[in-house]
Amino acid sequence: MTQPGTEAQPLRVAIVGAGPAGYYAADHLLRQDSVVVEVDMIDRLPTPYGLVRAGVAPDHQKIKSVTAAFDKVAAHPRFRFYGGVDFGKDITVADLRRHYHQILYSTGAQTDRRMGIPGEDLKGSHPATEFVAWYNGHPDYRDCRFDLSQERAAVVGVGNVAIDVARILCRSPQELATTDIADHALEALRNSRIKEVYLLGRRGPAQAAFTNPEVKELGELADADVTARPEEVELDELSRAAVERSQDRAAVKKVEILREYAARKAGGKSKKLIIRFLVSPVELCGNEAGEVVALRLVRNRLEATAAGTLQAKPTDQLETLPVGLVFRSVGYRGVPLPGVPFHESWGVILNEHGRVLDPDTKQPVVGEYAAGWIKRGPTGVIGTNKPDAAQTVACMMEDLAAGRILKPEEPDAAAAGLLIRERQPRCVSYEDWLKLNELELARGRAAGRPRVKFTRVEDMLAALGR
Amino acid sequence: MNVASLLASKGSKVITIQPQQTVRQAVGLLAEHNIGALVVVDRSSSPVGIVSERDIVRSAARNERVFSEPVASLMTKDVVIGLPHDDLASVGHTMTERHIRHLPVMEAGKLVGIVSIGDVVKAQRDQYQGEVETLQTQILGDRP
Numbered sequence: 001m002t003q004p005g006t007e008a009q010p011l012r013v014a015i016v017g018a019g020p021a022g023y024y025a026a027d028h029l030l031r032q033d034s035v036v037v038e039v040d041m042i043d044r045l046p047t048p049y050g051l052v053r054a055g056v057a058p059d060h061q062k063i064k065s066v067t068a069a070f071d072k073v074a075a076h077p078r079f080r081f082y083g084g085v086d087f088g089k090d091i092t093v094a095d096l097r098r099h100y101h102q103i104l105y106s107t108g109a110q111t112d113r114r115m116g117i118p119g120e121d122l123k124g125s126h127p128a129t130e131f132v133a134w135y136n137g138h139p140d141y142r143d144c145r146f147d148l149s150q151e152r153a154a155v156v157g158v159g160n161v162a163i164d165v166a167r168i169l170c171r172s173p174q175e176l177a178t179t180d181i182a183d184h185a186l187e188a189l190r191n192s193r194i195k196e197v198y199l200l201g202r203r204g205p206a207q208a209a210f211t212n213p214e215v216k217e218l219g220e221l222a223d224a225d226v227t228a229r230p231e232e233v234e235l236d237e238l239s240r241a242a243v244e245r246s247q248d249r250a251a252v253k254k255v256e257i258l259r260e261y262a263a264r265k266a267g268g269k270s271k272k273l274i275i276r277f278l279v280s281p282v283e284l285c286g287n288e289a290g291e292v293v294a295l296r297l298v299r300n301r302l303e304a305t306a307a308g309t310l311q312a313k314p315t316d317q318l319e320t321l322p323v324g325l326v327f328r329s330v331g332y333r334g335v336p337l338p339g340v341p342f343h344e345s346w347g348v349i350l351n352e353h354g355r356v357l358d359p360d361t362k363q364p365v366v367g368e369y370a371a372g373w374i375k376r377g378p379t380g381v382i383g384t385n386k387p388d389a390a391q392t393v394a395c396m397m398e399d400l401a402a403g404r405i406l407k408p409e410e411p412d413a414a415a416a417g418l419l420i421r422e423r424q425p426r427c428v429s430y431e432d433w434l435k436l437n438e439l440e441l442a443r444g445r446a447a448g449r450p451r452v453k454f455t456r457v458e459d460m461l462a463a464l465g466r
Numbered sequence: 467m468n469v470a471s472l473l474a475s476k477g478s479k480v481i482t483i484q485p486q487q488t489v490r491q492a493v494g495l496l497a498e499h500n501i502g503a504l505v506v507v508d509r510s511s512s513p514v515g516i517v518s519e520r521d522i523v524r525s526a527a528r529n530e531r532v533f534s535e536p537v538a539s540l541m542t543k544d545v546v547i548g549l550p551h552d553d554l555a556s557v558g559h560t561m562t563e564r565h566i567r568h569l570p571v572m573e574a575g576k577l578v579g580i581v582s583i584g585d586v587v588k589a590q591r592d593q594y595q596g597e598v599e600t601l602q603t604q605i606l607g608d609r610p
Contacts, residue, residue, distance in 0.1 A: 066603045207553075246559055307469075307569060308560035309552040345573070346470050346550075352477040362479065370475075377471040383603065384596025391475075 003403065004101055004411065005035035010078065011400060012411045014100040016087045016337070018043035019050020020382045021106035021372020023070040024389035030076045035397065038078045038413055040100070042091065042420070045139065046083040046428040046460050047436065048074070050108055052382065054138040057164040058179035059171065061450050066382055074430050080413065081430040082420050084457065088338035090424040093368075099416040101405040102367050102396055105337060105349055105356075106389075109373040113331035113347075115156065119284030120328070123147075124292040128155065128165045128329035135168055135189075137182030137453035147291075148192035150324030154295055156281055157329035158201035159209040165327050166197045167217065170224035170271050180444065180451035196272045197224075198321060202280040202300055202312040205232070205258045206239040206251050215257055218273060225267035232277040233258040238302050238310050278302075279319075280312060284326060295321045332378040341365065349374050354392030355399075367406035369396055426457075432464050439463050469557060469571055470550035472589050473579040480570065480580045482507045485514060485538035489525070492517055492537050503568040505577065506541045513570055513577060515541035520567075547572050548581060558586045 005011045013029055015022045018041050029037040047053055049067050056063045074081060085091055087107075096103050112127040114120060124147055133141035153169055155162045168176070173190040181189075201208050205228075208215075218226045235243065235255060243251050261275065283296040297319050300312035333347025341350040341359045349370040350357045356368035371392040372385050380388075399405060410416070420427055428436075436454060443452035454460045483492055483504045492504055496519055506515035517537050525532040525540045532540065546564065548557055548571040561569060561583050571579045 062604050063600075066600070069603055242556065242559075245563075246555065248555070305549055305552055306546050307548040307552045308556040309549070310556070311551070343474065345578075346474045348474045351475055353475055357477070362477075376475045379467045379471045380593060380596050381600045382596075383599030383601075384593060386599050387592040387595045388475075 003400070004405070005037070005400060007036050009411070010036040010038040011102065011405075012038050012100045012408065012413070012416070013040070013102045013104060013396075014096045015039060015041040015104045015106060017050065017106040017108060017372070017374070018045075018048035018081065018083070019106060019108050019372060020052060020066070020070075021108070021375075021385040021389055022050070022104070023073050024386045025104055025106060025371045025393055026079060027073045028390050028393040029396070030073065030078060032397065035400065036078070039076075040080045040082065040413070040416060042082045042085040042087060044084070044086045046433065046457060048081060048083065048430075048433055054133055054136045057132075057168060058136060058181035059167070059175065061179070063382070079430075080417070081433065082417075082424075083428040083433060085420055085424045085427050091420060093339040095419060095423075097367070097406050098409050099411065099419065100367075100408055101400070101411060102369065103406075104369045104371055104392065104396070105340060105374055106370070106372045107334065107337060107374045109332035109347065109378040110335045111333055112328065113333055115281060115328050115330055117281055117283055119286055119292065122284050122286040122292040123290050124150070124324055125284055125326040125328070128157070128161050128327040129332065131165055131327055132161065135181050135185035137185075137455040139455060139457050142184070142455050146188070147325055148188055148194060151193055151195045152198070152323045153194055153196070153325035153327070154198040154200055154321060154323040155327045155329060156200050158199055158275070159329060160211060160214050162199055162327075162329040163210045163214045163218065165329060166199050166273055167221065169194050169197045170221050170273050172223035175222055178449060180449060180453060182453055182455050184455065194271065194325070196274065198323065199273070199275045200279055200281065200297070201275070201277045203310065204236060204239050204277050204302060205255050206235055206243050207302075207310055208254065208277070212250055212254050212257065215254060218275075219257070219261060221269075221273070223269050224271035224273045225264070225269045226261050226273045226275065227264060227266075228258050228262040228275040228277075230259075230262040233262045236302055238304055242308070242310060278312065280314065282314075282318070285320070291324070292326055293322065293324060295323055295326060297321055332373070334374040334377075340368070346377060348377050351375055354395050364399075364404075366399075366404055426461060426466070428460070428464065435464060436460055467554045467589065467593060468550065469548050469552045469554060469579075469581060472554060472581060472585055473550065473571060476579065476585060478579045480505055480577050482511075482577070483517065483537055484508070485541065486536050488533065489522060489535055489537060489540065490533040493522060493533065502582065503580075504537075505570045505580065506537055507577070511577065512575075513545055513547065513572070515543045516545050516568060516570065517541040518567060545570060549573065550578065554586060554589055557581065558583075558590065561586065
């Protein structure tokens with residue numbers, strides 16, 4: 001058998017997961033000069049784009065414009081999309097090995113880290129990701145319920161996801177109505193009685209993971225006054241030294257913005273967003289009905305590690321913060337895929353530069369690769385997945401040149417398509433998605449919104465006449 | 467971004483040597499694995515030092531018989547150890563300021579990886595490249 005990668009015998013690649021990493025990998029693969037590649041992308045959902053659709057906040061439409069670049073990739077004649085196909089259930093690794101020379105996993109970080117404290121599972125305590133998926137219309141979270149009759153909510157964490165959640169809770173119905181937030185969430189948030197939202201950071205303002213544009217946006221909300229405690233936004237000695245040493249202008253600016261918030265006079269807006277630092281929840285307190293009524297917080301101080309990172313160390317000072325709703329946003333991790341080696345403590349597929357490794361021999365598993373958050377963990381912005389995917393694709397091309405690829409029995413696009421459709425008759429193509437997209441946009445135009453999403457798989461299929 | 471996310475796709479492999487092994491053996495391992503430093507561990511696999519190509523070159527310049535001496539004679543004993551949750555930015559500063567080129571990483575008393583200054587620079591470059599990519603897409607609506 002000759003080496004695949006020619007017009008007559010293209011290199012067949014399956015990509016599992018239609019998020020940014022999957023698209024960037026497909027783009028790199030399809031742009032190879034000397035190798036002809038065919039890409040089949042499968043996703044659990046009928047809709048593509050991963051977290052660009054289900055994660056990026058509805059009031060950040062501009063960030064979603066990256067989908068135009070993804071659609072260009074998808075328009076390539078050697079690209080196919082199979083939406084609504086669940087890897088591990090509808091299609092297994094063994095199936096893919098029969099039809100593809102290489103398999104790439106780009107399934108992201110689908111679950112959240114737990115805080116590991118008592119009371120975490122009380123009613124009213126949720127992972128932030130659930131709330132995000134719900135307001136973004138992810139079909140799996142369509143029927144989640146959040147008790148928005150509460151007046152006080154806390155978001156644990158100060159990353160950009162935590163900020164998104166706090167901001168959406170603080171937005172006025174008028175502001176939300178101009179976004180593509182899911183209809184059910186818009187309706188629920190219209191009736192929200194939330195008055196106070198706390199953002200809780202375990203370290204200080206200089207160490208907060210949120211970026212400056214996001215924190216600045218909090219100061220410009222129509223219906224909510226943002227505030228912080230002056231003593232918590234003042235830098236301690238260690239942080240001051242670290243910021244000076246690093247000459248990190250973004251950190252200096254971040255602290256300036258937060259100081260300005262702390263200095264603001266109490267405004268007259270109907271909601272209040274309070275950013276707290278140097279506190280960690282140690283317990284969620286519940287009532288007899290098993291509902292969360294308060295958070296026990298411990299105050300932290302900062303201490304340098306040997307390598308110079310300032311980490312939070314608890315003091316003996318405790319306080320109680322009465323809240324009826326808690327969202328944890330303290331980190332994300334990947335979910336193991338059936339039949340694919342996983343690194344438990346880092347929550348990623350066991351890999352080296354994107355090559356999946358055998359857990360016993362620590363040698364590459366022939367033909368299997370990872371890209372994006374399932375490869376490196378949940379860090380970076382959407383574009384970070386481009387160099388990340390490039391690294392994986394470089395390994396794939398190197399392995400192809402060395403003949404280290406799978407030897408599929410049927411490396412044929414039609415045969416693969418037949419098998420996928422047989423296993424999952426409800427699967428949708430990219431043409432189907434583009435139709436759904438047009439329908440969503442049309443529904444949006446009629447409502448004066450950027451888009452009105454379909455939030456149930458049944459509705460999507462019905463709209464396609466299936 | 468922290469050390470764990472760098473190690474996630476770099477792997478946990480750390481090439482080690484014991485203090486009583488010779489410098490010649492160390493040179494062999496450095497060449498075989500195409501790396502710049504070895505973590506020196508005792509019998510219970512706890513790090514007791516680090517030996518770098520720089521340490522060896524410096525010793526060899528003074529003493530041509532260095533190759534038959536034990537690694538313990540020239541290793542750096544004062545090893546800075548990193549943690550998986552160390553911020554990459556602060557690790558980068560510490561390494562630059564203290565002229566450390568390799569940082570062994572430990573978790574719960576076990577070596578879980580090693581980070582070189584090259585790894586840190588590459589991770590930061592990828593991070594900036596990603597931010598530029600994202601901004602370009604947003605501003606231009608597509609790639610130029």
